[in-house]
Structures are given as C-alpha cells and as structure tokens.
Amino acid sequence: MSDVIVDARTVGRSFAMPAGPVHAVRDVTLQVRAGDHIAVRGPSGCGKSTLLHMLGCVEAPSSGTLLFDGQDVSRLSDARRSALRLRRIGFIFQRFFLLPMLTAAENVELPLSEAGASRRDRQQRTKSLLEYVGLAARADHRPSQLSGGEMQRVAIARALANNPQLLLADEPTGELDEATGAQIAALLDRVNADGTALVIVTHDSTLADRATRVLMMRDGRIEPEATR
Amino acid sequence: MNAVGFAWRSLVRQPARAILGVLGVAAVGALLLDMLLLSQGLIVSMRDLLDRSGWDVRVSVREIPGRGGRVPAASETAARIAALPSVKATLIVRIANARIEREGGPPIAATFEGVSGQSNRGAPITAPWTVLRGRDARGADEVVIDEAIAKTANLDVGGTVTLRASCVSDLEALPPTHLQVTGIAEFPFAGTNEEGVGGSLDALEAACGGNVGDEADLLLATSTSDSRETAAAIRAVVPGLFAMTNDEVVGRLQQTGFTYFRQISTVLTTVTVSFAVLLISVLLTVSVNQRLGEVAALRALGFSRSRVVKDVLSESALIVGLGGLISLPLGLVLASGLDRILKGMPGIPAELHFFVFEGTALAIHVGLLAATAIIAALYPMRIVSSLPIAATLRDEVIG
Numbered sequence: 125m126s127d128v129i130v131d132a133r134t135v136g137r138s139f140a141m142p143a144g145p146v147h148a149v150r151d152v153t154l155q156v157r158a159g160d161h162i163a164v165r166g167p168s169g170c171g172k173s174t175l176l177h178m179l180g181c182v183e184a185p186s187s188g189t190l191l192f193d194g195q196d197v198s199r200l201s202d203a204r205r206s207a208l209r210l211r212r213i214g215f216i217f218q219r220f221f222l223l224p225m226l227t228a229a230e231n232v233e234l235p236l237s238e239a240g241a242s243r244r245d246r247q248q249r250t251k252s253l254l255e256y257v258g259l260a261a262r263a264d265h266r267p268s269q270l271s272g273g274e275m276q277r278v279a280i281a282r283a284l285a286n287n288p289q290l291l292l293a294d295e296p297t298g299e300l301d302e303a304t305g306a307q308i309a310a311l312l313d314r315v316n317a318d319g320t321a322l323v324i325v326t327h328d329s330t331l332a333d334r335a336t337r338v339l340m341m342r343d344g345r346i347e348p349e350a351t352r
Numbered sequence: 353m354n355a356v357g358f359a360w361r362s363l364v365r366q367p368a369r370a371i372l373g374v375l376g377v378a379a380v381g382a383l384l385l386d387m388l389l390l391s392q393g394l395i396v397s398m399r400d401l402l403d404r405s406g407w408d409v410r411v412s413v414r415e416i417p418g419r420g421g422r423v424p425a426a427s428e429t430a431a432r433i434a435a436l437p438s439v440k441a442t443l444i445v446r447i448a449n450a451r452i453e454r455e456g457g458p459p460i461a462a463t464f465e466g467v468s469g470q471s472n473r474g475a476p477i478t479a480p481w482t483v484l485r486g487r488d489a490r491g492a493d494e495v496v497i498d499e500a501i502a503k504t505a506n507l508d509v510g511g512t513v514t515l516r517a518s519c520v521s522d523l524e525a526l527p528p529t530h531l532q533v534t535g536i537a538e539f540p541f542a543g544t545n546e547e548g549v550g551g552s553l554d555a556l557e558a559a560c561g562g563n564v565g566d567e568a569d570l571l572l573a574t575s576t577s578d579s580r581e582t583a584a585a586i587r588a589v590v591p592g593l594f595a596m597t598n599d600e601v602v603g604r605l606q607q608t609g610f611t612y613f614r615q616i617s618t619v620l621t622t623v624t625v626s627f628a629v630l631l632i633s634v635l636l637t638v639s640v641n642q643r644l645g646e647v648a649a650l651r652a653l654g655f656s657r658s659r660v661v662k663d664v665l666s667e668s669a670l671i672v673g674l675g676g677l678i679s680l681p682l683g684l685v686l687a688s689g690l691d692r693i694l695k696g697m698p699g700i701p702a703e704l705h706f707f708v709f710e711g712t713a714l715a716i717h718v719g720l721l722a723a724t725a726i727i728a729a730l731y732p733m734r735i736v737s738s739l740p741i742a743a744t745l746r747d748e749v750i751g
Contacts, residue, residue: 177742182652203656210654219748221649225365230353235653237353282653294745 128191129212129290129321130156130179135188136344137174148174150344151188156290160321161313163332166341172325173294175341179323180213180292181205193289210239214283214320218295220275222267228278229254229263235285253281257311273304280311284320291315293324297331309334355659359666366639370671373635377675377721378682380628384621385683385717386690386707391617393691393708395606401540401703402598406478407443407572408579411586411595415604423593426568430470432589433573438582440475443572444468446519446556446564450549452497453514453528454505462501462547464517465539466556466564475574481550485509486535492554493530496537501547507533515549519560529559540703545696613706625720628672632728636668640732644739645748651741660736668729669722676721684709 137149149171156162156179164172177183178190181197184205190197192208200208209215222231229250236246254260257277267275276296283291293312297305309331316322324331332338340347353361363370411433413421423429426444434442450464469477479488481496486509489495497505497513507513511533531551539548557564571593575582579597586595596604606614640647647660687707694706 173746174742177652177745180652183742203658206651206654206656208654209652210656213654215649215652217649217652217745219645221646221748223361223646225361226353234353234650238653238655238659286654 127158131191133189135185138186161316161336162323163335163338164325170341171344176325214288214291216293216296218298220279232281257281290321355662355666373671374675376631378678380624381676381679382683383624386687387617387621388713389707393706396708397705399602409573409583411571422567434470440574441471444568445570447569448517448519450515450517464549466553468553481537481539483535483537489534489551494534495531495551496535498548517559541701628724629728636732648741648744661733664733665729668725672725
C-alpha cells in the first residue's frame with residue numbers, strides 16, 4: 125500500500141473576480157506522505173492558505189488533479205469531502221476557532237461526537253488528548269479562561285480527535301508570542317513524530333526550520349530553487 | 353454533542369438574545385393562540401349552549417331564531433309539530449319585557465320568558481333556564497328569577513316579586529302582578545347585563561293582563577332520533593316557518609355574524625405569525641453572521657453541511673419551543689381577560705364565550721409555531737449551508 129496521503133498533480137485554483145480571474149495557485153505538484161513534516165512559506169497572498177485548503181479537501185482545485193488516499197477530491201460530493209476531513213484530516217487555525225460556549229474538553233469532544241463515537245470512547249479519547257497536550261487540568265475551562273497558547277493546544281487536541289493521517293496548520297503560531305510559539309512548535313513536532321503527517325503554512329522561520337521539507341511559494345507557484 | 357445540545361449552548365452563550373427571542377415568541381404565541389381560540393370560540397360555545405338547552409330543533413319566523421317576528425297560532429303550530437312521530441316534546445317560548453318593582457330604588461328591567469310545553473311518551477320538558485336553588489315555576493302565579501334580581505331586589509325563594517310586563521308594546525301601562533318566587537335560576541341565553549325571569553306561559557299571560565295572544569317568539573322541539581330529519585318533517589307540516597337544527601343555527605351564525613371574528617382572527621393570525629418569523633429570522637441571522645468563522649472552522653474540521661444546518665434549525669426550534677410553552681398560559685390568561693371584555697357587549701348571552709379552549713386550536717397553534725421555527729430558520733440555514741469555508745476562514749484572519 126502506498127504511503128502517499130495527498131497527491132497533487134499540477135493543481136491550480138483560480139477565483140472569479142470583477143476585474144478578471146485571480147489565480148491563487150498555479151500548477152502545483154506535490155505529494156504528502158505519511159510522516160512528512162512540510163512547511164509552506166512565502167509572502168502574503170502567494171497562495172499558501174489556498175494550497176493548504178486544497179490539500180485539506182476544503183476546496184477542490186480548478187485545474188489539475190488532487191488525489192487524497194487515491195480518491196479524486198474533485199469527484200467527491202460535499203458530504204464525502206466532509207466525512208474525509210472529519211476522519212482523515214485535522215485542521216489548526218491561526219485564530220484557534222474554539223467554541224467559546226464549550227469547555228476545553230467539550231471542544232475536543234466535538235469531532236468525536238460528529239464521527240459517531242460512543243460517549244465512553246469520547247470521554248476516554250478527550251482525556252488522553254488533553255493529557256497529550258498538557259491541559260488535563262484545564263479540561264473544564266472555557267476558552268475565555270485559557271491563554272492563547274493553551275487555546276492552541278486545545279485546538280491541536282481537537283484536530284487530533286479522530287486520529288487523522290494529516291494535520292494541516294495555518295499560521296499556528298501567528299497569534300502567539302515567541303516563547304509560546306516555540307512550545308506549540310515542539311508540540312507539533314511531537315505530533316509528527318508520533319506518526320501524523322504535518323503541513324504547516326507559516327511566516328515563522330523558526331517553525332519552518334523544524335520541518336523536513338520547506339516549500340517556498342510565490343505568485344501561486346512553488347519555487348523549486350528555494351525549496352528544500 | 354448533538355445538534356439540540358449544541359443549539360442550547362449557543363443560546364446560553366448569548367442570553368440576552370435568547371431571552372429576547374423567547375419572550376417575543378411567547379408574546380406572539382399568546383396572541384396566536386387567542387386568535388385561534390377566537391376563530392372557533394363563538395361557534396363552539398354557541399353549539400355547546402344550544403346543545404345544553406336540551407332542545408335540538410328551533411322553529412321561528414326568521415332564519416336565525418330570536419331576530420324578531422313571532423310565530424302566529426302558536427298553540428296549533430306546536431300541536432302539529434308535537435303530533436309528528438319523530439318529536440318527543442315541544443315548548444312554546446314567549447318573551448316579554450318586564451319591570452320589577454323594588455323598595456327604595458328604581459324598577460329593574462328584565463326579560464320575562466313564559467313557556468308552555470307538551471310532551472309525548474313522557475319525555476321530559478326542559479325549561480330554557482337552569483334552576484340553581486328552590487324549584488321550577490309551575491303555576492300561573494309562580495316565577496323563577498336570576499341571581500342578579502334576587503340580590504338587587506332583596507328576594508329569595510319563597511318571596512314575592514312584583515312586576516309589570518309589557519307583551520305588546522312598551523307603552524302599555526299594566527297594573528303590577530304579584531308572583532311567588534319558587535327558585536333562583538340561571539338564564540344561559542340572557543345577556544351579561546340582562547336580568548331574567550321565567551315562568552309558565554300562564555304566568556306571563558297573567559302578568560301581561562291577558563294580552564299575550566296566541567303567538568310565540570320561538571318553538572322548541574326535541575327529536576326521537578336524527579334532528580335533521582325532524583327539522584325536515586317540521587318544515588313539511590309548517591311550511592311558512594324556519595325549522596333549524598342546532599347545527600344549522602350554528603352554521604347560519606357562522607356564515608353571518610360570527611364570520612367577522614373568523615376574518616379578524618385570520619388576519620391577526622397571519623400578522624402575528626409573520627412577525628414571529630421576522631423576529632426569529634433576524635435574531636438567528638445576526639447570530640449566525642457573528643459566528644461565521646466558527647461555522648467555517650467546524651466545516652473544515654469535517655462537520656457536514658446538514659449538521660450545521662441542523663444546529664441552526666435546532667436553535668430556532670428551541671427559541672420557538674420555549675416561547676411557545678410560555679405562550680400557552682399567557683395566551684389563556686389573555687383570552688380570559690379579552691373574553692370578559694367582549695362579553696360586556698350588549699345582547700351577548702352570559703354563557704357564550706368568545707375564546708374557547710379546544711384541542712384543535714392547540715394542535716394548529718403547535719403546527720403554526722413549528723412552521724414558524726422552520727420558515728424563520730430558512731435564511732440563516734442557507735447562510736451556513738452555502739458558506740464558502742476557505743474564503744470565510746481567510747476573511748476571519750484578515751478581519
């Protein structure tokens with residue numbers, strides 16, 4: 125069985141605008157394999173987030189082919205793509221997007237609940253995930269009672285809830301100070317070391333330097349010469 | 353956490369908004385319930401009143417009994433009706449205006465109902481009043497009076513009432529008649545401010561100085577079986593008169609006088625439901641627009657389109673459901689107050705109600721509120737279902 129999780133073949137993404145189409149991503153070819161730790165860098169507006177959203181099956185490419193576990197994402201219905209994201213992909217956002225009315229544990233439990241896990245399984249998994257991110261003692265706290273770093277830890281636990289193959293992070297340290305960002309980076313390293321492929325979009329060179337592959341993007345394309 | 357639990361947390365998250373929505377629906381729901389009770393209340397109440405009287409066919413010179421004109425040759429007509437095999441009993445009802453003398457005050461204006469019944473095969477004859485204390489009036493010198501007269505004129509069972517009745521014209525100047533009060537009775541068809549006196553036709557004739565004539569305001573009959581067949585048989589033997597079953601009387605009232613209440617209630621129901629839809633729709637739309645980023649994040653995490661739609665629908669259902677629950681007692685209290693006010697209109701029988709609670713009205717109320725919850729949620733559901741996930745996440749970060 126192939127270890128390729130995502131296989132992007134000359135994918136592009138363009139948006140119709142009044143002034144004409146905007147090509148956010150152009151002809152990107154990329155494979156994400158199990159255990160990969162990839163950082164995507166580049167100036168603002170170069171298409172990093174759009175590429176991340178395509179890799180995460182949030183958006184289908186306008187051109188080219190994107191295969192997730194061998195399935196052509198463009199041919200999947202919205203419901204199938206949702207199911208794929210729920211069970212196989214985790215997302216971490218710059219602004220965390222924790223639900224303020226839920227506790228940390230309840231936020232982590234949400235994807236498990238949506239995936240149909242039993243109450244007992246949900247509770248056990250939530251507990252172990254909060255321990256994993258070092259927030260077992262904060263399980264009953266609401267996001268408003270947590271620091272930025274703690275909120276991002278909860279978001280990471282939530283993203284890992286259904287044991288995804290691929291974790292996608294869009295500027296995960298963008299809202300954090302340097303020290304807290306370093307802690308999050310270390311946690312992400314650990315997630316990757318434990319077997320989850322990681323793709324991080326970041327401006328943070330410290331965070332990017334921890335990746336095994338760094339992709340530089342400019343004008344929607346990956347620059348081969350700047351990529352390692 | 354299922355959609356309902358999630359929706360509940362969303363409501364608790366913004367308590368002011370939730371309370372505003374619930375109270376708005378409670379107020380609208382109460383009005384809606386009242387409009388539904390009003391739309392059928394008079395009909396149900398009138399049917400109940402007619403059925404309780406114990407007579408199922410009414411014969412009069414007009415389509416709707418009690419709207420002027422008298423049945424001529426009442427004794428002969430009643431006898432012809434009573435002779436029909438499908439008729440168990442008949443009652444001649446004659447109504448006159450009366451003035452009851454009292455010491456130390458002006459006379460009391462009242463309506464004197466004189467009745468004369470004929471029973472076949474021992475069927476009971478029910479007077480158009482209900483004796484509360486004492487016994488019914490039988491002889492030509494006996495009457496029953498209502499509580500209001502008893503109280504105002506300081507009378508009770510065994511006392512003597514002095515009254516002057518006018519059977520032909522209000523200009524008559526008849527000598528007073530002394531009648532013995534045998535009972536205190538309730539006159540269900542009497543208006544709220546209308547006092548009632550009841551007795552035999554002989555008593556009325558005596559009070560009118562023999563000027564009654566052989567006329568009746570109304571003839572009542574009870575059937576042995578189907579009242580419609582009896583009414584048809586009566587129409588055949590007395591072709592110049594209207595013989596109506598209770599259902600036909602109610603049906604006719606429904607087509608004429610009561611139709612205004614139905615029209616008013618239909619218009620107000622539409623207005624109140626529209627208001628509820630707008631209120632909930634605005635609240636939900638504002639709420640959803642405030643958390644587009646969260647919804648987009650949930651979608652990115654794998655929450656299906658149908659799930660986020662269910663969350664919104666559940667939120668709408670919770671607001672409307674809670675408001676609807678509060679609206680029931682609120683609506684009933686409001687209906688009771690409005691009923692009292694409307695019954696104050698002249699000529700409305702005291703026993704008639706404008707607002708009558710019925711299972712059907714409750715079912716329609718629940719159905720309309722459920723429809724409100726769904727319709728109000730349509731636009732916000734559309735917002736979350738068509739939300740562009742990536743663009744929203746991008747906008748949230750830029751914003």
